[in-house]
Amino acid sequence: MRNPIVGISLKMYQNRIDAARAFAHGIVEEVGEETKIEQFMCPGMGVIYSVAMILKESRIGLGVQNIAPTVNGALTxxxxxxxxxxxRGSYAEIGHIERRTIFSETDELINQKVRVALKNxxxxxxxxxEVxxxxxxxxxxxxxxxxxxxxLFQINGEEAARVILAYEPAWAVGKTSAASAVHVHQVHRLIREAVTELYDQQTAEKIRIIYGGSVSPENTPLIVSDENVDGVFVGRFGHDPKRYASIVEIVKKAKERA
Known part of the structure:
Protein backbone atom coordinates (compact mmCIF):
# COMPACT_ATOMS: atom_id res chain seq x y z
CA MET A 1 0.00 0.00 0.00
CA ARG A 2 1.56 3.27 -1.12
CA ASN A 3 1.47 6.10 1.40
CA PRO A 4 -0.81 8.89 0.06
CA ILE A 5 0.72 12.32 -0.20
CA VAL A 6 -0.35 15.94 -0.62
CA GLY A 7 2.11 18.69 -1.53
CA ILE A 8 1.74 22.40 -2.12
CA SER A 9 3.96 24.78 -4.05
CA LEU A 10 3.68 28.52 -3.48
CA LYS A 11 5.69 29.35 -6.61
CA MET A 12 6.56 33.07 -6.34
CA TYR A 13 3.24 34.20 -4.86
CA GLN A 14 4.39 34.61 -1.23
CA ASN A 15 7.59 36.64 -1.12
CA ARG A 16 7.19 38.60 2.12
CA ILE A 17 8.33 36.91 5.30
CA ASP A 18 5.35 37.87 7.45
CA ALA A 19 2.83 36.59 4.89
CA ALA A 20 4.75 33.35 4.37
CA ARG A 21 5.05 32.75 8.10
CA ALA A 22 1.34 33.44 8.64
CA PHE A 23 0.41 30.99 5.90
CA ALA A 24 2.74 28.30 7.25
CA HIS A 25 1.33 28.79 10.75
CA GLY A 26 -2.18 28.44 9.33
CA ILE A 27 -1.32 25.17 7.57
CA VAL A 28 0.37 23.78 10.68
CA GLU A 29 -2.64 24.67 12.83
CA GLU A 30 -4.98 22.95 10.41
CA VAL A 31 -3.13 19.75 9.48
CA GLY A 32 0.32 19.92 11.07
CA GLU A 33 -0.26 16.78 13.15
CA GLU A 34 -1.90 14.71 10.41
CA THR A 35 -0.38 11.22 10.42
CA LYS A 36 -2.20 9.33 7.67
CA ILE A 37 -1.30 11.69 4.81
CA GLU A 38 2.30 12.57 4.03
CA GLN A 39 2.62 16.29 3.31
CA PHE A 40 5.21 18.71 2.03
CA MET A 41 5.33 22.43 1.30
CA CYS A 42 7.54 24.26 -1.21
CA PRO A 43 7.63 27.95 -0.21
CA GLY A 44 9.07 30.72 -2.35
CA MET A 45 12.87 30.72 -2.43
CA GLY A 46 13.18 34.01 -0.55
CA VAL A 47 11.23 32.81 2.49
CA ILE A 48 12.41 29.20 2.79
CA TYR A 49 14.26 29.62 6.09
CA SER A 50 11.41 31.45 7.79
CA VAL A 51 8.92 28.77 6.75
CA ALA A 52 11.36 25.98 7.65
CA MET A 53 11.50 27.19 11.26
CA ILE A 54 7.71 26.83 11.48
CA LEU A 55 7.38 23.50 9.69
CA LYS A 56 10.11 21.80 11.76
CA GLU A 57 7.70 21.57 14.72
CA SER A 58 5.09 19.79 12.57
CA ARG A 59 4.75 16.65 10.48
CA ILE A 60 4.76 18.68 7.26
CA GLY A 61 7.93 18.29 5.24
CA LEU A 62 9.90 21.17 3.78
CA GLY A 63 10.55 21.20 0.06
CA VAL A 64 12.09 23.57 -2.47
CA GLN A 65 10.95 24.44 -5.96
CA ASN A 66 14.34 23.94 -7.57
CA ILE A 67 17.86 22.71 -6.78
CA ALA A 68 21.24 23.04 -8.44
CA PRO A 69 22.53 20.06 -10.46
CA THR A 70 25.57 19.81 -8.15
CA VAL A 71 25.98 20.06 -4.39
CA ASN A 72 28.26 23.10 -4.43
CA GLY A 73 30.50 25.09 -6.74
CA ALA A 74 30.57 28.08 -9.07
CA LEU A 75 26.85 28.22 -9.87
CA THR A 76 25.80 31.81 -9.24
CA ARG A 88 15.75 19.78 7.69
CA GLY A 89 14.14 19.79 4.26
CA SER A 90 13.55 16.54 2.42
CA TYR A 91 11.74 17.27 -0.89
CA ALA A 92 12.78 18.96 -4.13
CA GLU A 93 10.43 19.85 -6.96
CA ILE A 94 12.27 19.12 -10.20
CA GLY A 95 11.34 19.62 -13.84
CA HIS A 96 8.21 21.75 -13.46
CA ILE A 97 6.84 22.87 -16.81
CA GLU A 98 7.81 26.47 -16.02
CA ARG A 99 11.41 25.38 -15.44
CA ARG A 100 11.37 23.37 -18.66
CA THR A 101 9.88 26.14 -20.81
CA ILE A 102 10.67 29.55 -19.31
CA PHE A 103 14.14 28.55 -18.10
CA SER A 104 14.88 26.02 -20.87
CA GLU A 105 15.81 23.16 -18.56
CA THR A 106 16.65 20.04 -20.53
CA ASP A 107 15.97 16.44 -19.57
CA GLU A 108 19.73 15.99 -19.14
CA LEU A 109 19.83 18.80 -16.56
CA ILE A 110 16.71 17.47 -14.83
CA ASN A 111 18.32 14.04 -14.64
CA GLN A 112 21.39 15.55 -12.96
CA LYS A 113 19.15 17.23 -10.38
CA VAL A 114 17.21 14.04 -9.66
CA ARG A 115 20.47 12.15 -9.13
CA VAL A 116 21.85 14.86 -6.81
CA ALA A 117 18.64 14.78 -4.78
CA LEU A 118 18.64 11.00 -4.40
CA LYS A 119 22.32 10.89 -3.50
CA ASN A 120 21.69 13.40 -0.70
CA GLU A 130 2.37 16.80 -22.07
CA VAL A 131 2.37 20.41 -23.25
CA LEU A 152 15.65 8.83 -14.64
CA PHE A 153 18.66 7.87 -16.78
CA GLN A 154 21.23 5.78 -14.85
CA ILE A 155 18.90 5.59 -11.84
CA ASN A 156 18.17 2.04 -10.72
CA GLY A 157 14.79 0.65 -9.72
CA GLU A 158 15.38 0.94 -5.99
CA GLU A 159 16.26 4.63 -6.38
CA ALA A 160 13.43 5.28 -8.83
CA ALA A 161 10.91 3.93 -6.33
CA ARG A 162 11.87 6.80 -4.00
CA VAL A 163 10.90 9.39 -6.61
CA ILE A 164 7.45 11.01 -6.50
CA LEU A 165 6.12 11.50 -10.02
CA ALA A 166 3.89 14.56 -10.41
CA TYR A 167 1.76 14.38 -13.52
CA GLU A 168 1.22 18.02 -14.48
CA PRO A 169 -0.05 18.56 -18.03
CA ALA A 170 0.98 22.06 -19.11
CA TRP A 171 -2.47 22.81 -20.49
CA ALA A 172 -4.03 22.40 -17.02
CA VAL A 173 -1.41 24.24 -14.93
CA GLY A 174 -2.60 27.65 -13.78
CA LYS A 175 -5.92 27.30 -15.60
CA THR A 176 -9.46 27.68 -14.29
CA SER A 177 -10.09 23.94 -14.26
CA ALA A 178 -8.08 20.75 -13.88
CA ALA A 179 -7.77 17.89 -16.31
CA SER A 180 -10.80 15.62 -16.12
CA ALA A 181 -10.67 12.78 -13.62
CA VAL A 182 -11.07 10.30 -16.48
CA HIS A 183 -8.02 11.74 -18.22
CA VAL A 184 -5.95 11.80 -15.01
CA HIS A 185 -6.81 8.19 -14.21
CA GLN A 186 -5.96 7.03 -17.71
CA VAL A 187 -2.61 8.84 -17.83
CA HIS A 188 -1.60 7.71 -14.34
CA ARG A 189 -2.26 4.12 -15.40
CA LEU A 190 -0.13 4.66 -18.50
CA ILE A 191 2.67 6.21 -16.44
CA ARG A 192 2.69 3.17 -14.17
CA GLU A 193 2.80 0.95 -17.25
CA ALA A 194 5.75 2.96 -18.56
CA VAL A 195 7.60 2.51 -15.25
CA THR A 196 6.96 -1.25 -15.47
CA GLU A 197 8.44 -1.33 -18.97
CA LEU A 198 11.46 0.79 -18.01
CA TYR A 199 12.09 -1.03 -14.71
CA ASP A 200 9.79 -3.78 -13.44
CA GLN A 201 6.39 -4.32 -11.87
CA GLN A 202 7.72 -4.07 -8.32
CA THR A 203 9.15 -0.59 -8.97
CA ALA A 204 5.91 0.47 -10.67
CA GLU A 205 3.87 -0.69 -7.69
CA LYS A 206 6.07 1.20 -5.24
CA ILE A 207 6.44 4.52 -7.04
CA ARG A 208 3.93 7.21 -6.13
CA ILE A 209 2.21 9.27 -8.80
CA ILE A 210 0.35 12.45 -7.87
CA TYR A 211 -1.63 14.89 -9.98
CA GLY A 212 -0.99 18.63 -10.20
CA GLY A 213 -2.74 21.25 -12.29
CA SER A 214 -5.56 23.43 -10.91
CA VAL A 215 -6.26 21.05 -8.02
CA SER A 216 -9.08 22.26 -5.74
CA PRO A 217 -11.32 20.89 -2.96
CA GLU A 218 -14.06 20.62 -5.58
CA ASN A 219 -12.22 18.37 -8.05
CA THR A 220 -10.01 16.39 -5.66
CA PRO A 221 -12.61 13.71 -4.72
CA LEU A 222 -12.93 12.40 -8.26
CA ILE A 223 -9.26 12.81 -9.09
CA VAL A 224 -8.01 10.72 -6.15
CA SER A 225 -10.71 8.05 -6.45
CA ASP A 226 -8.49 5.92 -8.69
CA GLU A 227 -5.94 3.49 -7.26
CA ASN A 228 -3.20 4.86 -9.51
CA VAL A 229 -3.52 8.40 -8.10
CA ASP A 230 -1.56 8.56 -4.85
CA GLY A 231 -2.33 12.17 -4.01
CA VAL A 232 -2.25 15.70 -5.38
CA PHE A 233 0.15 18.59 -5.83
CA VAL A 234 -1.72 21.77 -4.93
CA GLY A 235 -1.16 25.25 -6.29
CA ARG A 236 -3.06 28.51 -5.99
CA PHE A 237 -6.36 26.87 -4.95
CA GLY A 238 -4.64 25.89 -1.70
CA HIS A 239 -3.51 29.40 -0.74
CA ASP A 240 -6.21 29.45 1.95
CA PRO A 241 -5.09 27.12 4.78
CA LYS A 242 -8.63 25.85 5.33
CA ARG A 243 -9.08 24.97 1.66
CA TYR A 244 -5.72 23.23 1.65
CA ALA A 245 -6.72 21.34 4.81
CA SER A 246 -9.97 20.25 3.16
CA ILE A 247 -7.96 18.75 0.29
CA VAL A 248 -5.84 16.79 2.76
CA GLU A 249 -8.99 15.50 4.45
CA ILE A 250 -10.54 14.52 1.12
CA VAL A 251 -7.45 12.52 0.13
CA LYS A 252 -7.35 10.83 3.54
CA LYS A 253 -10.97 9.72 3.36
CA ALA A 254 -10.64 8.55 -0.25
CA LYS A 255 -7.60 6.41 0.51
CA GLU A 256 -9.11 5.02 3.73
CA ARG A 257 -11.99 3.69 1.63
CA ALA A 258 -9.68 2.22 -0.98
Missing amino acids: GEFSVESLRDM DITPVLCIG IKTDDYAEIKDLMKKQLFLD
Whole structure:
Protein backbone atom coordinates (compact mmCIF):
# COMPACT_ATOMS: atom_id res chain seq x y z
CA MET A 1 0.00 0.00 0.00
CA ARG A 2 1.56 3.27 -1.12
CA ASN A 3 1.47 6.10 1.40
CA PRO A 4 -0.81 8.89 0.06
CA ILE A 5 0.72 12.32 -0.20
CA VAL A 6 -0.35 15.94 -0.62
CA GLY A 7 2.11 18.69 -1.53
CA ILE A 8 1.74 22.40 -2.12
CA SER A 9 3.96 24.78 -4.05
CA LEU A 10 3.68 28.52 -3.48
CA LYS A 11 5.69 29.35 -6.61
CA MET A 12 6.56 33.07 -6.34
CA TYR A 13 3.24 34.20 -4.86
CA GLN A 14 4.39 34.61 -1.23
CA ASN A 15 7.59 36.64 -1.12
CA ARG A 16 7.19 38.60 2.12
CA ILE A 17 8.33 36.91 5.30
CA ASP A 18 5.35 37.87 7.45
CA ALA A 19 2.83 36.59 4.89
CA ALA A 20 4.75 33.35 4.37
CA ARG A 21 5.05 32.75 8.10
CA ALA A 22 1.34 33.44 8.64
CA PHE A 23 0.41 30.99 5.90
CA ALA A 24 2.74 28.30 7.25
CA HIS A 25 1.33 28.79 10.75
CA GLY A 26 -2.18 28.44 9.33
CA ILE A 27 -1.32 25.17 7.57
CA VAL A 28 0.37 23.78 10.68
CA GLU A 29 -2.64 24.67 12.83
CA GLU A 30 -4.98 22.95 10.41
CA VAL A 31 -3.13 19.75 9.48
CA GLY A 32 0.32 19.92 11.07
CA GLU A 33 -0.26 16.78 13.15
CA GLU A 34 -1.90 14.71 10.41
CA THR A 35 -0.38 11.22 10.42
CA LYS A 36 -2.20 9.33 7.67
CA ILE A 37 -1.30 11.69 4.81
CA GLU A 38 2.30 12.57 4.03
CA GLN A 39 2.62 16.29 3.31
CA PHE A 40 5.21 18.71 2.03
CA MET A 41 5.33 22.43 1.30
CA CYS A 42 7.54 24.26 -1.21
CA PRO A 43 7.63 27.95 -0.21
CA GLY A 44 9.07 30.72 -2.35
CA MET A 45 12.87 30.72 -2.43
CA GLY A 46 13.18 34.01 -0.55
CA VAL A 47 11.23 32.81 2.49
CA ILE A 48 12.41 29.20 2.79
CA TYR A 49 14.26 29.62 6.09
CA SER A 50 11.41 31.45 7.79
CA VAL A 51 8.92 28.77 6.75
CA ALA A 52 11.36 25.98 7.65
CA MET A 53 11.50 27.19 11.26
CA ILE A 54 7.71 26.83 11.48
CA LEU A 55 7.38 23.50 9.69
CA LYS A 56 10.11 21.80 11.76
CA GLU A 57 7.70 21.57 14.72
CA SER A 58 5.09 19.79 12.57
CA ARG A 59 4.75 16.65 10.48
CA ILE A 60 4.76 18.68 7.26
CA GLY A 61 7.93 18.29 5.24
CA LEU A 62 9.90 21.17 3.78
CA GLY A 63 10.55 21.20 0.06
CA VAL A 64 12.09 23.57 -2.47
CA GLN A 65 10.95 24.44 -5.96
CA ASN A 66 14.34 23.94 -7.57
CA ILE A 67 17.86 22.71 -6.78
CA ALA A 68 21.24 23.04 -8.44
CA PRO A 69 22.53 20.06 -10.46
CA THR A 70 25.57 19.81 -8.15
CA VAL A 71 25.98 20.06 -4.39
CA ASN A 72 28.26 23.10 -4.43
CA GLY A 73 30.50 25.09 -6.74
CA ALA A 74 30.57 28.08 -9.07
CA LEU A 75 26.85 28.22 -9.87
CA THR A 76 25.80 31.81 -9.24
CA GLY A 77 22.19 32.21 -8.15
CA GLU A 78 21.48 28.51 -7.61
CA PHE A 79 20.14 26.71 -4.53
CA SER A 80 22.06 23.79 -3.01
CA VAL A 81 20.70 20.64 -1.40
CA GLU A 82 23.22 21.31 1.36
CA SER A 83 21.11 24.29 2.45
CA LEU A 84 17.92 22.26 2.18
CA ARG A 85 19.30 19.49 4.37
CA ASP A 86 20.60 22.04 6.87
CA MET A 87 17.03 23.36 7.20
CA ARG A 88 15.75 19.78 7.69
CA GLY A 89 14.14 19.79 4.26
CA SER A 90 13.55 16.54 2.42
CA TYR A 91 11.74 17.27 -0.89
CA ALA A 92 12.78 18.96 -4.13
CA GLU A 93 10.43 19.85 -6.96
CA ILE A 94 12.27 19.12 -10.20
CA GLY A 95 11.34 19.62 -13.84
CA HIS A 96 8.21 21.75 -13.46
CA ILE A 97 6.84 22.87 -16.81
CA GLU A 98 7.81 26.47 -16.02
CA ARG A 99 11.41 25.38 -15.44
CA ARG A 100 11.37 23.37 -18.66
CA THR A 101 9.88 26.14 -20.81
CA ILE A 102 10.67 29.55 -19.31
CA PHE A 103 14.14 28.55 -18.10
CA SER A 104 14.88 26.02 -20.87
CA GLU A 105 15.81 23.16 -18.56
CA THR A 106 16.65 20.04 -20.53
CA ASP A 107 15.97 16.44 -19.57
CA GLU A 108 19.73 15.99 -19.14
CA LEU A 109 19.83 18.80 -16.56
CA ILE A 110 16.71 17.47 -14.83
CA ASN A 111 18.32 14.04 -14.64
CA GLN A 112 21.39 15.55 -12.96
CA LYS A 113 19.15 17.23 -10.38
CA VAL A 114 17.21 14.04 -9.66
CA ARG A 115 20.47 12.15 -9.13
CA VAL A 116 21.85 14.86 -6.81
CA ALA A 117 18.64 14.78 -4.78
CA LEU A 118 18.64 11.00 -4.40
CA LYS A 119 22.32 10.89 -3.50
CA ASN A 120 21.69 13.40 -0.70
CA ASP A 121 18.57 11.70 0.71
CA ILE A 122 16.19 14.26 -0.76
CA THR A 123 12.95 13.01 -2.31
CA PRO A 124 12.64 14.29 -5.89
CA VAL A 125 9.16 15.40 -6.92
CA LEU A 126 9.66 14.91 -10.65
CA CYS A 127 7.14 16.82 -12.77
CA ILE A 128 6.20 15.28 -16.11
CA GLY A 129 3.38 15.85 -18.57
CA GLU A 130 2.37 16.80 -22.07
CA VAL A 131 2.37 20.41 -23.25
CA ILE A 132 -0.47 20.26 -25.78
CA LYS A 133 -3.85 18.77 -24.91
CA THR A 134 -4.58 15.54 -26.76
CA ASP A 135 -6.80 12.48 -26.43
CA ASP A 136 -4.24 10.28 -28.22
CA TYR A 137 -3.25 8.15 -25.24
CA ALA A 138 -0.71 6.13 -27.21
CA GLU A 139 1.07 9.41 -27.96
CA ILE A 140 0.85 10.48 -24.32
CA LYS A 141 2.28 7.19 -23.11
CA ASP A 142 5.19 7.43 -25.55
CA LEU A 143 5.92 10.94 -24.30
CA MET A 144 5.70 9.92 -20.63
CA LYS A 145 7.97 6.95 -21.24
CA LYS A 146 10.51 9.12 -23.07
CA GLN A 147 10.50 11.73 -20.29
CA LEU A 148 10.92 9.06 -17.63
CA PHE A 149 13.73 7.34 -19.55
CA LEU A 150 15.66 10.61 -19.90
CA ASP A 151 14.88 12.09 -16.48
CA LEU A 152 15.65 8.83 -14.64
CA PHE A 153 18.66 7.87 -16.78
CA GLN A 154 21.23 5.78 -14.85
CA ILE A 155 18.90 5.59 -11.84
CA ASN A 156 18.17 2.04 -10.72
CA GLY A 157 14.79 0.65 -9.72
CA GLU A 158 15.38 0.94 -5.99
CA GLU A 159 16.26 4.63 -6.38
CA ALA A 160 13.43 5.28 -8.83
CA ALA A 161 10.91 3.93 -6.33
CA ARG A 162 11.87 6.80 -4.00
CA VAL A 163 10.90 9.39 -6.61
CA ILE A 164 7.45 11.01 -6.50
CA LEU A 165 6.12 11.50 -10.02
CA ALA A 166 3.89 14.56 -10.41
CA TYR A 167 1.76 14.38 -13.52
CA GLU A 168 1.22 18.02 -14.48
CA PRO A 169 -0.05 18.56 -18.03
CA ALA A 170 0.98 22.06 -19.11
CA TRP A 171 -2.47 22.81 -20.49
CA ALA A 172 -4.03 22.40 -17.02
CA VAL A 173 -1.41 24.24 -14.93
CA GLY A 174 -2.60 27.65 -13.78
CA LYS A 175 -5.92 27.30 -15.60
CA THR A 176 -9.46 27.68 -14.29
CA SER A 177 -10.09 23.94 -14.26
CA ALA A 178 -8.08 20.75 -13.88
CA ALA A 179 -7.77 17.89 -16.31
CA SER A 180 -10.80 15.62 -16.12
CA ALA A 181 -10.67 12.78 -13.62
CA VAL A 182 -11.07 10.30 -16.48
CA HIS A 183 -8.02 11.74 -18.22
CA VAL A 184 -5.95 11.80 -15.01
CA HIS A 185 -6.81 8.19 -14.21
CA GLN A 186 -5.96 7.03 -17.71
CA VAL A 187 -2.61 8.84 -17.83
CA HIS A 188 -1.60 7.71 -14.34
CA ARG A 189 -2.26 4.12 -15.40
CA LEU A 190 -0.13 4.66 -18.50
CA ILE A 191 2.67 6.21 -16.44
CA ARG A 192 2.69 3.17 -14.17
CA GLU A 193 2.80 0.95 -17.25
CA ALA A 194 5.75 2.96 -18.56
CA VAL A 195 7.60 2.51 -15.25
CA THR A 196 6.96 -1.25 -15.47
CA GLU A 197 8.44 -1.33 -18.97
CA LEU A 198 11.46 0.79 -18.01
CA TYR A 199 12.09 -1.03 -14.71
CA ASP A 200 9.79 -3.78 -13.44
CA GLN A 201 6.39 -4.32 -11.87
CA GLN A 202 7.72 -4.07 -8.32
CA THR A 203 9.15 -0.59 -8.97
CA ALA A 204 5.91 0.47 -10.67
CA GLU A 205 3.87 -0.69 -7.69
CA LYS A 206 6.07 1.20 -5.24
CA ILE A 207 6.44 4.52 -7.04
CA ARG A 208 3.93 7.21 -6.13
CA ILE A 209 2.21 9.27 -8.80
CA ILE A 210 0.35 12.45 -7.87
CA TYR A 211 -1.63 14.89 -9.98
CA GLY A 212 -0.99 18.63 -10.20
CA GLY A 213 -2.74 21.25 -12.29
CA SER A 214 -5.56 23.43 -10.91
CA VAL A 215 -6.26 21.05 -8.02
CA SER A 216 -9.08 22.26 -5.74
CA PRO A 217 -11.32 20.89 -2.96
CA GLU A 218 -14.06 20.62 -5.58
CA ASN A 219 -12.22 18.37 -8.05
CA THR A 220 -10.01 16.39 -5.66
CA PRO A 221 -12.61 13.71 -4.72
CA LEU A 222 -12.93 12.40 -8.26
CA ILE A 223 -9.26 12.81 -9.09
CA VAL A 224 -8.01 10.72 -6.15
CA SER A 225 -10.71 8.05 -6.45
CA ASP A 226 -8.49 5.92 -8.69
CA GLU A 227 -5.94 3.49 -7.26
CA ASN A 228 -3.20 4.86 -9.51
CA VAL A 229 -3.52 8.40 -8.10
CA ASP A 230 -1.56 8.56 -4.85
CA GLY A 231 -2.33 12.17 -4.01
CA VAL A 232 -2.25 15.70 -5.38
CA PHE A 233 0.15 18.59 -5.83
CA VAL A 234 -1.72 21.77 -4.93
CA GLY A 235 -1.16 25.25 -6.29
CA ARG A 236 -3.06 28.51 -5.99
CA PHE A 237 -6.36 26.87 -4.95
CA GLY A 238 -4.64 25.89 -1.70
CA HIS A 239 -3.51 29.40 -0.74
CA ASP A 240 -6.21 29.45 1.95
CA PRO A 241 -5.09 27.12 4.78
CA LYS A 242 -8.63 25.85 5.33
CA ARG A 243 -9.08 24.97 1.66
CA TYR A 244 -5.72 23.23 1.65
CA ALA A 245 -6.72 21.34 4.81
CA SER A 246 -9.97 20.25 3.16
CA ILE A 247 -7.96 18.75 0.29
CA VAL A 248 -5.84 16.79 2.76
CA GLU A 249 -8.99 15.50 4.45
CA ILE A 250 -10.54 14.52 1.12
CA VAL A 251 -7.45 12.52 0.13
CA LYS A 252 -7.35 10.83 3.54
CA LYS A 253 -10.97 9.72 3.36
CA ALA A 254 -10.64 8.55 -0.25
CA LYS A 255 -7.60 6.41 0.51
CA GLU A 256 -9.11 5.02 3.73
CA ARG A 257 -11.99 3.69 1.63
CA ALA A 258 -9.68 2.22 -0.98
